Amino acid sequence: MSDTHPLTTTTFEIAGYRVTKNLGVVRGIVVRSRSVIGNFAANIQTIFGGNISIYRDLCEQARGEAFRDMLAHGSQMGANAIIGVRYDATEIAPGVSEVLCYGTAVVVEPTK
Numbered sequence: 001m002s003d004t005h006p007l008t009t010t011t012f013e014i015a016g017y018r019v020t021k022n023l024g025v026v027r028g029i030v031v032r033s034r035s036v037i038g039n040f041a042a043n044i045q046t047i048f049g050g051n052i053s054i055y056r057d058l059c060e061q062a063r064g065e066a067f068r069d070m071l072a073h074g075s076q077m078g079a080n081a082i083i084g085v086r087y088d089a090t091e092i093a094p095g096v097s098e099v100l101c102y103g104t105a106v107v108v109e110p111t112k
Contacts, residue, residue: 020107021107
């Protein structure tokens with residue numbers, strides 16, 4: 001499945017469509033930990049400064065997985081669109097983070 005979807009938006013409406021049914025909140029949750037090797041490599045990157053690509057890549061993977069899980073949850077509910085999409089991240093233990101992607105599952109129809 002792609003990391004994007006044409007009928008998914010952070011807004012609460014989709015241009016050219018109208019919401020015909022609100023199915024409720026959908027979410028995708030991922031809990032990830034950093035490996036000892038990843039932490040070591042990231043610490044080396046911090047010596048030189050700049051973007052810490054190892055952590056960036058880990059965050060992108062977690063966000064992508066949470067987004068795909070949210071899309072799957074919406075699909076299971078019968079949605080063809082998700083509006084009001086948001087992300088949240090929380091460190092739940094040292095080195096362990098939760099990434100949450102959530103929105104409102106809806107059914108939309110093209111406006112005429």
